[in-house]
Structure formats: structure tokens, C-alpha cells
Amino acid sequence: MSQKIHNIFTSIADVYDFWGHVFSFGIDGLWRLEVAKEAVSSDNDNLSDYRILDVATGTGSIAIDISRKAKAANKHVEIVGVDFNADMVNVAENKIKKKKINNICFKVEDAMDLIEPGCAFDVVTAGFLLRNVDDVETFSDELKRVLKKGGKFIILEMGRPENNFFNIFFKIYFIFIRLIGSLIDKKAYEWLTYSILAFDRKKMLKILGEKGFKDLKIKNLPFHIGFIITGIKN
Numbered sequence: 001m002s003q004k005i006h007n008i009f010t011s012i013a014d015v016y017d018f019w020g021h022v023f024s025f026g027i028d029g030l031w032r033l034e035v036a037k038e039a040v041s042s043d044n045d046n047l048s049d050y051r052i053l054d055v056a057t058g059t060g061s062i063a064i065d066i067s068r069k070a071k072a073a074n075k076h077v078e079i080v081g082v083d084f085n086a087d088m089v090n091v092a093e094n095k096i097k098k099k100k101i102n103n104i105c106f107k108v109e110d111a112m113d114l115i116e117p118g119c120a121f122d123v124v125t126a127g128f129l130l131r132n133v134d135d136v137e138t139f140s141d142e143l144k145r146v147l148k149k150g151g152k153f154i155i156l157e158m159g160r161p162e163n164n165f166f167n168i169f170f171k172i173y174f175i176f177i178r179l180i181g182s183l184i185d186k187k188a189y190e191w192l193t194y195s196i197l198a199f200d201r202k203k204m205l206k207i208l209g210e211k212g213f214k215d216l217k218i219k220n221l222p223f224h225i226g227f228i229i230t231g232i233k234n
């Protein structure tokens, strides 16, 4: 699957941000801000070496939101954003150049086999990655390896809403997305809707629990299709 996913993001890299905001009516931005808020929140305000890894950073939106939130909270953080698609990373790099952000470093890396050293990060974030990988167990192992002891992960994902009203609403809305999406990139937007409906959040939580993470929580975001899973490395 990874080659198929890689090709999908190569073909939509330049339009990814634009159509993401349009199809979600801008709500995707609010979800990422929730991740950023959670990422910079810490019991210790005197952190001098706070390192955050954003896996599957794509066009870098979560990394950029974290950088902004940290600045607003007067916290010094170093952010590494990694993605296996160089075209997405190029867009991310252009964005930080334009915004003159200098505490983010983007790299091309595979989430299933990260080059980052072990026990190196206080926080790991991953936005909309899990639906796109074959083997969530391997990713969970990598997550555990790169986090410091007591470090936190924050996963942002989308899945079939558990609420009946929103479930029916999104089934209908997805017909519209597939229709408009077919004019932009048929494969990409078919995959988007298919992978959202197929993602099993409870199974993911179970896997993370079996890997030994503690304090596992799922927080539903407005409209119940997006959610954030958090947990701590034991």
C-alpha cells in the first residue's frame, strides 16, 4: 500500500491544503490547533530542551501550529517534521521559509522505519497517518522507540462517526466529496473517503494499550468524524 499512498500524495501535494480546507469548511485547521495546544501543554514550564516530532507532517501544518502555540506561550521547542513524500515536504519547507519560522526542521523519513534516535522526543504527533499505513503495529513500535520515558503521543485521525446522525450525514457528504474529488484526483478522494470509513479507532486503542502505553484517551472533536488519541510512554 505504501507506494500507492506515496503516489497519491505526490499527485495532490500542491493542492492538498486548499482542498482540505474547502472539503472540511476549515474545520481541519481547528482540529490541528487542538493537537498543537495539547503538544505544548506541559506540567513543567521551565523546559529548556523540549523536542517534538511530527510524523507524516505532510505540508507541515501541525508543526507550524505547534511552533506558533509555543511562541505564544513563551516556550522554546524544537520541532522535527518527517514525511516519506518529498513533494509534501517541499510544500512544508516553502511555508516555513515564507513565514520565517526557524525552529522546525523537515526531513524525508518513513514512519515505519524512522531515522530518529530512540528516547529523543517529549511529544510525538501524527495527523491523519494511521489510515494510510499497512501496519499500525510497526508504527506503534516506532512511536514507543522515539518517545522519551513519560513522553506523550497525540494522534489526530478521522473515522466513521459513532454518533448515528453524523454517521448518516457523512455517508451522504462523502458522495459529494467523491463527485467533486473525481474532478481533482479520483484516486485520492476515493481513498480519503474509503479509508475514513474503514478506520477502526477501538482496535487502534487496543493495539496501543498492548504496546504498553498508559493513560490512553480518545477525544471526539466537533462533528464526531475527527478525534484525537493521546497516551503516555510508560
Ligand SMILES: C[S@@+](CC[C@H](N)C(=O)[O-])C[C@H]1O[C@@H](n2cnc3c(N)ncnc32)[C@H](O)[C@@H]1O
Pocket: 002, 005, 006, 009, 032, 055, 056, 057, 058, 059, 060, 061, 062, 082, 083, 084, 085, 088, 109, 110, 111, 112, 126, 127, 128, 129, 132, 133
Ligand atoms: C493526510 S496527509 C496528513 C498530513 C499532515 N499531518 C496534516 O495534518 O495535514 C498524510 C501524510 O502521511 C504521509 N505518509 C503516509 N504514509 C507514510 C509513511 N509510511 N511514512 C511517512 N509519511 C507517510 C503522506 O505522505 C502524507 O503527507
